[in-house]
Amino acid sequence: xxxxxxxxxxxxxxxxxxxxxxxxxxCHARRSRPTPPSTPTTSPSTxxxxxxxxxxxxVGLASESLHAWAGxxxxxxxxxxxxxxxxxxPMTTGGELxxxxxxxxxxxxxxxxxxxxxxxxPVFVDNDAKALARAEGWLGAARHERNYLAMVVSTGVxxxxxxxxxxxxGSSGNAGHLxxxxxxxxxxxxxxxxxxxxxxxxxxxxLAAMTGRPAAEAPVELRRRxxxxxxxxxxxxxxxxxxxxxxxxxxxxxxxxxxxFTAANAELAERSRLSFAAGxxxxxxxxxxxxxxxxxxxxxxxxxDPGRSAPAASSGPS
Numbered sequence: 001x002x003x004x005x006x007x008x009x010x011x012x013x014x015x016x017x018x019x020x021x022x023x024x025x026x027c028h029a030r031r032s033r034p035t036p037p038s039t040p041t042t043s044p045s046t047x048x049x050x051x052x053x054x055x056x057x058x059v060g061l062a063s064e065s066l067h068a069w070a071g072x073x074x075x076x077x078x079x080x081x082x083x084x085x086x087x088x089x090p091m092t093t094g095g096e097l098x099x100x101x102x103x104x105x106x107x108x109x110x111x112x113x114x115x116x117x118x119x120x121x122p123v124f125v126d127n128d129a130k131a132l133a134r135a136e137g138w139l140g141a142a143r144h145e146r147n148y149l150a151m152v153v154s155t156g157v158x159x160x161x162x163x164x165x166x167x168x169x170g171s172s173g174n175a176g177h178l179x180x181x182x183x184x185x186x187x188x189x190x191x192x193x194x195x196x197x198x199x200x201x202x203x204x205x206x207l208a209a210m211t212g213r214p215a216a217e218a219p220v221e222l223r224r225r226x227x228x229x230x231x232x233x234x235x236x237x238x239x240x241x242x243x244x245x246x247x248x249x250x251x252x253x254x255x256x257x258x259x260x261f262t263a264a265n266a267e268l269a270e271r272s273r274l275s276f277a278a279g280x281x282x283x284x285x286x287x288x289x290x291x292x293x294x295x296x297x298x299x300x301x302x303x304x305d306p307g308r309s310a311p312a313a314s315s316g317p318s
Contacts, residue, residue, distance in 0.1 A: 004081040005069070007121065008296035009062050010128065011035075011087040013102030013155035014204070014251075018062040020069040020080060021297035025139045027290060028075075029068035031061050038105030050105035059118045066119075082122045083115060084300025086131030086292055088156055093173045095125020101191045102156045102205065124300045128152060130176055131295030132285065133160025133167060136247050138303035139294060141286030147243050150285065151178055153230060154250030157199040163241060179203070181233045198233045202226045204252045215252050220259050226252065227260035231267030231282060238272050238280045249285035 003023050010017040017032040036057050038050040062083075069075050088100030097108045116123045126134075133150035136142040142150065142162070151159035157179030161168040168175040179199035180192055187196030188206060200206050204215040207226070211218060218226070230253070234246045246268075253260055264282045272280050285291050 002082055002301050005075075005078050006297050006300040007062055007066060007080050007083045007119070008293045008300065009058060009083065009085045009115075010131075010292035010296050011058060011085065011100070011103070012128065012292070013088060013100065016058055016061050017293055018058075018065040019293045019297075020065055020075075021293065022074075022078075023301065025294055025297070026074075027293055027297075028072060029065040030293065031064045031068075033057065033061055035103065038103060048105060051109055054103065054105055055109075055111075055114055055118075059115070062119070080121065082124060082300040083119055084131075084296040084298070085111065085115065085123065085125040086128035086296040086299060087111060087125060089127040089158065089177065090172075090174045091125070091127065095123075095173075098125070100156075101199075122300075126299045127158060127160070127174065127176065128292060128295065129158035129178075130160035130167060130169075131299050132247075132249060132291050133162055133176075133295075134298035134303050135287055135291050135295035136285055137162060138298050138301075139287060140291065141247050141283065142245065145245055147241075148245040148247060149176070149178070149234070149237055149241075149243055150247040150249070151230075151234075152250040153202055153226070153248060153253040155204050157203050157250075159237070161237070161241060161243075163243075178233055178237060181236055183229045183232045198229060202229050202252070207252065216255055218256070223256040223259045224263040226256060227263030228267040230260075231264035232271055234264070234280075234282055235268050235271035235277075238268070238277045239274055242276055244277070244280045246280070246282045247285045248282055249288075249291050254284060254288070 005022045008021045019027040019030040091098040095112045098111045129152045136150045142148045146165040149161045159176040159178035180197045182196045184196040188200040190197035190200035207215040
């Protein structure tokens with residue numbers, strides 16, 4: 001487990017954010033900006049213009065946070081000891097190569113190496129939803145839980161899963177892609193190529209495509225439908241993994257509010273009929289809008305993962 005302030009970066013399909021986060025979870029020098037638009041790369045070349053422009057935007061934003069921290073009274077003589085990143089997936093182990101479905105310019109992009117070269121710090125990268133699970137176990141609504149999932153319903157949809165006090169990584173670090181559980185077999189085509197994925201039916205991108213308006217303007221019945229489909233996917237995870245708590249964040253879920261969560265819990269109760277799953281619940285994340293940055297910081301600091309003292313060695317600097 002590392003101690004000391006870390007630079008935290010959240011890379012999403014809609015927004016980039018950065019901050020310096022100290023060991024007790026206080027965020028300093030928060031900065032954010034929209035994610036630059038991009039088009040798909042024709043090859044995994046790091047010289048692709050959109051890919052480099054996006055990296056420059058990330059580095060520039062994080063540099064602003066670093067400079068603001070260095071000039072603050074809170075900094076004192078404390079050096080930033082590491083850099084943590086939450087980024088959409090999929091990705092190879094440790095974020096060596098990232099291919100976020102909602103960031104078209106990055107395909108097999110060497111994110112960890114690029115950030116290490118830019119900042120000269122140890123860099124730790126994980127999926128943004130797994131980072132959320134870390135944050136909620138560290139400081140949020142799962143602080144006293146050993147079995148839970150935390151999910152993001154935003155531009156994309158994903159989850160981080162904690163079982164027996166350990167964050168589930170999977171063979172390549174991509175465990176938790178709940179957004180690609182099929183909830184409507186004859187539903188919309190997903191960016192992953194499958195049909196009827198939760199992400200294809202409930203993400204902000206999908207909702208905007210369905211209505212022709214921003215997801216925030218979705219009518220109440222669509223908000224309820226989104227909740228029902230999330231509840232359906234969570235029910236599968238609850239029965240598969242013997243969980244009783246799902247924490248949900250992201251701009252879509254939190255923005256939709258009560259109609260979303262009421263519908264999600266009704267669907268979860270209807271679909272989870274095994275005795276051990278009775279009483280499972282879906283609740284908002286405890287850290288609100290800070291959860292992505294605290295998640296990125298938790299990746300760098302090694303939280304929560306009580307079963308391990310730090311992120312896997314493959315996530316660290318080479």
